Amino acid sequence: AQSVTQLGSHVSVSEGALVLLRCNYSSSVPPYLFWYVQYPNQGLQLLLKYTSAATLVKGINGFEAEFKKSETSFHLTKPSAHMSDAAEYFCAVINTGTASKLTFGTGTRLQVTL
Amino acid sequence: GAVVSQHPSRVICKSGTSVKIECRSLDFQATTMFWYRQFPKQSLMLMATSNEGSKATYEQGVEKDKFLINHASLTLSTLTVTSAHPEDSSFYICSGETGTYEQYFGPGTRLTVT
Numbered sequence: 772a773q774s775v776t777q778l779g780s781h782v783s784v785s786e787g788a789l790v791l792l793r794c795n796y797s798s799s800v801p802p803y804l805f806w807y808v809q810y811p812n813q814g815l816q817l818l819l820k821y822t823s824a825a826t827l828v829k830g831i832n833g834f835e836a837e838f839k840k841s842e843t844s845f846h847l848t849k850p851s852a853h854m855s856d857a858a859e860y861f862c863a864v865i866n867t868g869t870a871s872k873l874t875f876g877t878g879t880r881l882q883v884t885l
Numbered sequence: 886g887a888v889v890s891q892h893p894s895r896v897i898c899k900s901g902t903s904v905k906i907e908c909r910s911l912d913f914q915a916t917t918m919f920w921y922r923q924f925p926k927q928s929l930m931l932m933a934t935s936n937e938g939s940k941a942t943y944e945q946g947v948e949k950d951k952f953l954i955n956h957a958s959l960t961l962s963t964l965t966v967t968s969a970h971p972e973d974s975s976f977y978i979c980s981g982e983t984g985t986y987e988q989y990f991g992p993g994t995r996l997t998v999t
Binding site: 803805807812813814815816817820822861865871872873875876877878 | 891
């Protein structure tokens with residue numbers, strides 16, 4: 772079965788600082804990986820996805836993630852944090868063998884301080 | 886991106902009553918729709934997967950007689966919580982998938998059972 776692990780349930784950065792949210796995956800087949808963002812009391816918005824094309828994936832709002840097979844990682848980064856980036860971030864993997872069901876990580880809450 | 890709506894956004898019902906939540910894909914046809922449940926400060930838990938015109942496939946531990954799912958068309962799925970109890974209070978989120986492994990999420994429905 773495929774799974775993702777998000778290290779750090781809470782991450783706090785200063786405005787303008789680098790954002791790094793960690794995600795490691797476990798999969799017996801090449802995975803499809805996703806990062807979603809959730810603002811309070813809202814649904815999820817797709818930030819970016821990896822579907823076996825380019826390993827460096829650029830998403831919306833200045834976020835990007837790099838698929839590293841050797842490290843089984845798909846960390847999310849943004850060079851300069853904005854206050855509006857404060858939200859909950861979820862890494863997810865597609866279980867391609869079972870009707871494309873998403874398996875989510877436990878989430879990382881990003882706090883951005885002045 | 887594709888838009889998914891949910892109605893209502895918030896609902897309060899009395900214990901023992903039933904409540905229906907609608908999920909609509911507004912500008913695409915969703916071959917598959919998913920229903921998730923999210924507890925406070927936790928990740929999303931997949932409840933069921935539904936394909937248009939077919940019976941929903943429920944995840945282990947989800948009561949199919951309690952959480953009735955109907956996927957009547959490629960743009961509409963409904964979740965009915967029957968005989969609701971306070972422990973059913975939660976944030977329910979639906980998503981639609983177009984067949985490209987990408988899910989588009991609704992804004993969620995906050996259910997409170999008193």
